[in-house]
Amino acid sequence: MVRPPVPSFQNTLVGRLAILQFAIHLILPPVLYYRLDAVIRRSASETFTHHAHAYATALVHDLELADVLQSPNRTVAFLDAIVQGGGCSYSAIEYRGRLLGSSAAETPSWIRRRGNDETLAESGDGIYALSERFVKAGAEGAIYLGFDTRPTLNQVREARYQIIVALIVYALASVAAAVIFARLVSRPLTQLQKASRRVAMGDPAEHLGADSTMVEIVNLAKDLEFMRGELVGTSARLRAEMSERENEQAQREVLENHLRHEQRLATVGTFAGGLAHEFNNILLPMLLFSEQALDDIPHDHPARNNVESILDAALRASSVVSKLLAFSRPHEKHQMEPIDPAAVVAEALGLFSALIPANIELLSDVSASGGRVLGDPTLLNQVVLNLISNAVFAMRETGGTLSISLTPGEQSLPEPSGTRLSPIVELRVKDNGKGMTRDTLERIFEPFFTTREVGEGTGLGLSVVHGIVKSMGGSISVSSEIDAGTEFVIVLPTIDVPPLPPE
Amino acid sequence: MPSVLVIDDELAVRESMRQVLTRTGFEVVTADNGVAGVEAYFEHPTDVVIVDIIMPRSDGIAVIKQIRARYPKARIIAMTGGGNFWPLGYKPNTLVTDAYLTLASQSGADALMKKPFRRQNLIETVRGLVES
Numbered sequence: 001m002v003r004p005p006v007p008s009f010q011n012t013l014v015g016r017l018a019i020l021q022f023a024i025h026l027i028l029p030p031v032l033y034y035r036l037d038a039v040i041r042r043s044a045s046e047t048f049t050h051h052a053h054a055y056a057t058a059l060v061h062d063l064e065l066a067d068v069l070q071s072p073n074r075t076v077a078f079l080d081a082i083v084q085g086g087g088c089s090y091s092a093i094e095y096r097g098r099l100l101g102s103s104a105a106e107t108p109s110w111i112r113r114r115g116n117d118e119t120l121a122e123s124g125d126g127i128y129a130l131s132e133r134f135v136k137a138g139a140e141g142a143i144y145l146g147f148d149t150r151p152t153l154n155q156v157r158e159a160r161y162q163i164i165v166a167l168i169v170y171a172l173a174s175v176a177a178a179v180i181f182a183r184l185v186s187r188p189l190t191q192l193q194k195a196s197r198r199v200a201m202g203d204p205a206e207h208l209g210a211d212s213t214m215v216e217i218v219n220l221a222k223d224l225e226f227m228r229g230e231l232v233g234t235s236a237r238l239r240a241e242m243s244e245r246e247n248e249q250a251q252r253e254v255l256e257n258h259l260r261h262e263q264r265l266a267t268v269g270t271f272a273g274g275l276a277h278e279f280n281n282i283l284l285p286m287l288l289f290s291e292q293a294l295d296d297i298p299h300d301h302p303a304r305n306n307v308e309s310i311l312d313a314a315l316r317a318s319s320v321v322s323k324l325l326a327f328s329r330p331h332e333k334h335q336m337e338p339i340d341p342a343a344v345v346a347e348a349l350g351l352f353s354a355l356i357p358a359n360i361e362l363l364s365d366v367s368a369s370g371g372r373v374l375g376d377p378t379l380l381n382q383v384v385l386n387l388i389s390n391a392v393f394a395m396r397e398t399g400g401t402l403s404i405s406l407t408p409g410e411q412s413l414p415e416p417s418g419t420r421l422s423p424i425v426e427l428r429v430k431d432n433g434k435g436m437t438r439d440t441l442e443r444i445f446e447p448f449f450t451t452r453e454v455g456e457g458t459g460l461g462l463s464v465v466h467g468i469v470k471s472m473g474g475s476i477s478v479s480s481e482i483d484a485g486t487e488f489v490i491v492l493p494t495i496d497v498p499p500l501p502p503e
Numbered sequence: 504m505p506s507v508l509v510i511d512d513e514l515a516v517r518e519s520m521r522q523v524l525t526r527t528g529f530e531v532v533t534a535d536n537g538v539a540g541v542e543a544y545f546e547h548p549t550d551v552v553i554v555d556i557i558m559p560r561s562d563g564i565a566v567i568k569q570i571r572a573r574y575p576k577a578r579i580i581a582m583t584g585g586g587n588f589w590p591l592g593y594k595p596n597t598l599v600t601d602a603y604l605t606l607a608s609q610s611g612a613d614a615l616m617k618k619p620f621r622r623q624n625l626i627e628t629v630r631g632l633v634e635s
Contacts, residue, residue: 276584280583281513282515283618284519285513285518287620288519288522288523289519292523
C-alpha cells in the first residue's frame, strides 16, 4: 500500500514545480553565465587583437622610412600621428637595433622585452602591446604599438552585467511561470477534490466540474461527473433496496409473530372447544341432580343451602363454558347478517354510558357512513361492551378519558396479481389507564389469561372478542404502554350491500 | 305411561335424566351408545328418543337417520355439549354447538337441546313432543 504524502508545501504540485525550477535555476544560469562570459571574452579579445595587428600591418605597409628618418622631428610627428589616428596609446619605432623615437617620454619595459603578448591583459597598466617587424632598405626594424584595453574590457564587463541581469530575470520568470502554471493545474484539481469529498459525504446534488480549459482536466472532470452520476444512482438504488428489504423483513416478522400467535390461539381454541364439551356433559347431571335434590330436601334442612350453592356454581360454570365456546368457534360463519357497526356501537354506548364512573370522560367519534359488516349484532355488541368494560376497569382508580372511534377506511389485501384495496371499518377503543407489560400483551387473547384478582374476571372476555372478530373476517390488534394507556384496534371488512330502507 | 329412550355415553347424564323423567311420570329406557340405542328402539319403539349427537361408535346423527328411516313418525330430541370434538375424528374448528344442532335438525331431529339444560327445559321439551 502506498503511504499518502504528508500535506506540506513541498508535496503540493505548486511546491514541487517551484522547487524543481529553483533547483534548475541554481545550476543552469551560472553554467550559462560562465559559458557566455568565456565566449564574449574570447570574441572581444580576438576582435581587439585582430584590429591591432591589422593596424600594425597597414602601418608597416605604408611606412615611408626615408621620410620618417629625415629628422627627429619627422619621427616624432610620425609617431604622434600613429597614436592619434590608430586608437593606440603608445607608439615607438626601432631601426637597425636603435630606438628612433617614442610617443612617451619613458620607454615602457615591455618594449625592452620586445613583448608580443597576444592576449588581452587586464592586469598591469591595461596596455596591449605588439611589435610589427619590417625590413626596409636592407635593414631590420620594428614598430611598437601599445593599445589601451580598458574601454574594451569595460564593454566586456558591461555585457557580463547584462547577462547576469538577463539570467536572473529569466530564472525568476521561469519560477514564476512554473508556479502560475502549477496553480492553473492544481486549482481545478482542488476544486474537483473538494466537490468529490462533498459527494462522498453524502451531497448527491453536488456537480463535479472544473474551471479549466486544459483538456486533461476537463476530461477528468467529465469522467468524475459521470462516475458521480453512476455512484449517486447506485447508492440511491442500494439505499432503496436496503430500506425495502428492511421493510419486508419487518413485515415478515410482524406476519410471523401474528401467525404464531394465531396458531397458538387456534390450538388453545380447539382445546377449549373439547374442554367445553366435556364440561357441558359434566354440568348437565350436576344441574339436574341438584334440582332433583332440592325437591327432596325439606325446606328447613341445613343441606338445602349447600345444594343450592352447588346449583348456582354449576350455572356459573355453564356460563363460563358458553363463553369458552364463543372463543372456540372462530370459523363459524352462519347466523351472519349485514349489520351497521355504527348502530351497534351506539347501542353499546347507550347501554354503558350510565355505568361509566364520573371520573372517566367518554369521547366518541362514530361516523355513521362506515358501510356495513357481516356478523351477528349480538356478538359485535359483546365485543364493544367487552372492550369498553376493560378500558373502564383499567381506569377505575385513576380516572381518565375513554375514546371510541369508528371510521371507514381501506386496507390492502395480498392477491396473486399484487394487492387489492378493500373497504373496512376501523373501531378504536382507547384508554389512558395503567397499561400493560409486553408479556401481558403477548397473552392477552388467550382464554383464561387474566391479570385480575380472583372474582374480578374469568380471563375469557378478550379471547371471546378475538373469536368474534375472527369469525367476522376481521383482525384485532392492541398496543399498550405502562401508565400511558391501551388502545385496541379492530378492523372489520365491510360488504357491498345497499343500505336498509328506513322503517 | 309415555316412554322415553335416552341415548348418551355418559352414565351421569343418563342417570340424571332418567331420574328427572321418571319422577315426572315417564317410563325411561337408556342406552350407552348409538348402536345399542337403535337396537333398543327397534325392539320397543318409545314415544320419545333423546339422543346425544357426539358419542363414540355410531354417533347421534347416524342414530337419528336410522330411526327416522324406519319410523318416520318417531319423536326425536337431539342434544349436545357442543365444542369441537376433535379427539373423536372431527376436524378442529369445523363443527361447533350450533352447527351440530343444525346438522341434527337437518337429519330429522324434532327438537334440539344444548347441554347443560335445566330440568324444566327438559320436561317441557319432552312433554311438548309427547302431546304433539
